[in-house]
């Protein structure tokens with residue numbers, strides 16, 4: 009079967025940075041597909057190719073087409089249809105994969121246009137649609153988009169992307185938790201004191217301001233990536249590692265989280281300086297939530313994430329209760345932690361107290377480390393390569409279901425309606441994020 013990817017937003021940032029390398033790797037692995045990239049800014053294929061950040065080899069270029077396409081121009085659609093007809097040629101079985109990498113406000117128009125692309129061919133045609141995150145602006149728009157999508161595609165044909173699910177560490181979280189008896193035994197509210205999730209970026213919004221201004225930090229990372237991380241940290245063991253069973257357990261977690269009330273929103277100073285005070289888009293948030301399941305109720309999960317921080321880091325600290333430190337009233341006995349670092353590189357550390365040499369029973373926390381690259385080499389496929397490979401193979405294991413997406417919007421709803429309370433200096437942690445933990449007598453681990 010021939011697969012033809014119709015790439016909306018083919019001149020955008022996502023295509024250049026993530027999708028193009030993924031397509032090139034998958035082509036080199038032997039997958040047989042062609043791509044029709046769509047964009048407004050280049051008038052010819054030559055111009056489009058000349059502006060690619062990396063020049064593909066001749067073999068790959070044979071499968072890469074470009075059509076100048078503006079949604080507002082009906083003639084564009086005819087160009088897309090005729091290019092599609094041309095690529096189908098004599099094939100008798102074809103699959104069209106519509107990949108929507110556009111800002112969410114254009115989704116609806118794009119779906120309406122897809123309906124009009126002429127794919128009535130002599131051959132057997134199947135179809136899929138890929139929709140980027142964030143899926144909607146809020147619960148209502150997500151539900152409305154889904155109604156539009158399902159009027160044209162079956163749920164089986166819809167792939168809603170959260171590329172975090174393609175990251176090796178997310179899949180590894182499940183293996184670490186469920187294939188290790190010592191971890192399994194302590195991964196609950198009997199032993200865990202609290203969890204900290206720290207996803208800081210050192211960069212600002214940069215040239216993506218136009219896009220980010222409509223989105224803000226909650227829609228950019230919390231509603232999707234961070235809530236997915238929380239499901240992987242707290243879900244019960246699925247009866248099998250199948251998409252359906254994993255999704256079932258994730259949904260149980262999401263349904264057990266109340267809408268977030270304890271949150272702060274802030275914005276870095278130079279954003280306003282460059283653009284004037286009218287921009288109120290939050291670039292940083294910190295919040296606390298609870299997963300009210302039997303295994304996790306009572307364990308606070310603190311999250312902080314956003315832009316323009318001193319260091320780019322993605323870390324999860326699972327901090328355990330420090331019973332011995334309390335019993336012995338000894339502050340030198342540190343709490344044990346499992347530290348999962350995904351950026352700048354993937355590490356899992358377990359901290360244990362060990363005796364310091366030449367002392368009388370003095371202890372020091374020591375890190376036991378697993379470094380993914382050292383153990384398995386550095387050739388792990390990027391998240392987008394894993395995601396696109398699953399799409400080509402019609403494997404839905406790395407895609408959130410619509411029910412998960414709706415639950416995630418429900419959880420973040422209050423934060424979408426909240427106001428920015430603080431302007432923080434560039435590369436500085438907002439004071440409101442520090443206070444969030446101080447109020448509970450805790451400090452951030454990093």
Ligand SMILES: NC(=O)c1ccc[n+]([C@@H]2O[C@H](COP(=O)([O-])OP(=O)(O)OC[C@H]3O[C@@H](n4cnc5c(N)ncnc54)[C@H](OP(=O)(O)O)[C@@H]3O)[C@@H](O)[C@H]2O)c1
Pocket residue numbers: 016017018019020021022023025026046047048049050077078079080108109110111112114140141142171219
């Ligand atoms: N960038 C990332 O790293 C990243 C990561 C994860 C997810 N995503 C998601 O991917 C999606 C796209 O993001 P992006 O960063 O690639 O955005 P972007 O750089 O702003 O690109 C937007 C694309 O939309 C096209 N476009 C805009 N208006 C159009 C119209 N009226 N008709 C036809 N095409 C139009 C643009 O074409 P022209 O510029 O040629 O006009 C461009 O190709 C978003 O949903 C985002 O959340 C992005």
